[in-house]
Amino acid sequence: MVDDGGVDRFARWMAPSRWGLRIRSAIAAALMVGLVLGVAAAVMAWLLHRSLVGDLDTAAATRVGEVSAELMRMPVGELPDALFDTDGRVAGVQVIDPHGRVVRASSGKLATPLTELPVADTRAAGLRAARRYDEDxxxxxxxxxxxxGTYTVLVAAxxxxxxxxxAxxxxxxxxxxxxVVAAAAAATYLLVGRSLRSVDEIRARVAGIESTDLSRRVPVPVARDEIAQLAETMNDMLARVEAGHLAQKRFVGDASHELRSPLATVTAALELAxxxxxxxxxxxxxxxxxPEAGRMLHLIEDLLTLAAADEHxxxxxxxxxxxxxxxxxxxxxxxxxxxxxxxxxxxxxxxVGDRARLQRALRNIVxxxxxxxxxxxxxxxxxRDGRAVVVVDDDGPGIPAADRDRVFGRFVRLDADRARCTGGSGLGLAIVAEIVAAHGGSVTVSESVxxxxRFVVDLPRGGIDEPIPDSA
Structure with a gap:
């Protein structure tokens, strides 16, 4: 009784889609080398056959020339016996008189012409032998x-x-x-396996990285090849994931800190009441x-805005x-x-933009x-140059050059004591950056006059400009 389950498993295993990269590479290398060898062997055999046959034709034609030269000098019966000797290339020599009779031959078996007699004053090579002779x-x-009269000299090779x-x-x-095919397949199998060893090390290292320790990195092979580039790309990705994870932890910690204070104040007031x-x-x-409830509501709205920006x-x-x-x-x-x-x-x-969000961005800057x-x-x-620009200057202490990019981060306050009398939750400028980026623009900070x-918001614009008188 046939085990259908075993047959199915064997059929699935034999499916090329289930073969590993090493096996597929070895088979591909074997097929390619086999194809090249087959074509090369066929070409080589053809060239060898053509060359050897050409040598035979040349030897036969040379013997024809030697016999013809001597025949012009002496009668047929006096021709040297050496001209009728046979060897590995010349198999027979005939001299045929003007009447078509064989008057001299290298062997008594060559009683009839080796091939159809050519016309006078003709030299030819590679002619087919007559039917009664060997086809070779x-x-x-x-x-x-x-x-x-006209004599004919025939030489067979x-x-x-x-x-x-x-053969x-x-x-x-x-x-x-x-x-050779087996050697090529084996070499490909081993070389691909050696190359994949680095990939396996990268896979094992990535599998061992947990969310509690994102500082680990994958090993980079010494060879500057595609595997090394993969490892470097993986390390760059891990660095971005670690940075995002740390930023998320800071974000959650800062949000908890910001919400704890107004909640504590409201709770204390309610307990007192x-x-x-x-x-x-x-x-x-x-x-x-x-005020504390409003501050908490404003903070929650800011957090929801940034969460929406991060998600989609x-x-x-x-x-x-x-x-x-x-x-x-x-x-x-x-x-x-x-x-x-x-x-x-x-x-x-x-x-062209979202009025409410642009209003909020400008209000946060102001x-x-x-x-x-x-x-x-x-x-x-x-x-300016077909774009809309909003500039807001103040005469305050300004922002140090080293902090001008960091100021648009979340929960960033440049005040050392994190006092809330002059700053909010530290999300206002982060929201500005998200809103401006969503509109395809940019926001930068520099020093005012x-x-x-000085905050500069640069946005793509549309419509018609109409000057409005300056005011002070």
């Missing part, structure tokens, strides 16, 4: 015109030795070819509970947005506070400038 014979012929030589070569190639109801008055609610990018509801209107509204709001001098240089600039300015702020909108910070 090749005949060279030549005619000689003397006083008695035997190709049997050629066939034997070619020996074929046997040698048939025996040696599989050995529970134990002493008489202290729960408008002042406690207005001064303590509502910010979702934008695009429309025509006048950046000059947004800048004018923010300037008016700052003037109402009455604590800073606000100067503006606003030109009409329209972009609020940051207001928090650090000593006495004045300048807001400018303009068009007053020595403070």
């Amino acid at each position: 014979l090749r005949v060279a012929a030549g005619t000689v015109s003397i006083g008695a 035997d190709t049997e030795s050629v066939e034997r030589t070619v 020996v070569l074929a046997v040698l190639l048939a025996v040696g070819g599989p050995v 529970r134990d002493r109801p008489e202290v729960l008055d408008r002042e406690l609610i207005t001064v303590t509970l509502l 990018g910010l979702e934008l509801r695009t429309s025509d947005v006048d950046l000059d209107d947004l800048a004018a509204e923010l300037s008016a709001t700052l003037r109402l506070r009455g604590t800073l001098t606000v100067s503006t240089r606003i030109h009409a600039v329209r972009v 609020d940051n400038a207001a928090a650090h300015a000593r006495s004045r702020i300048a807001i400018c909108t303009e068009e 007053w020595g403070g910070a």
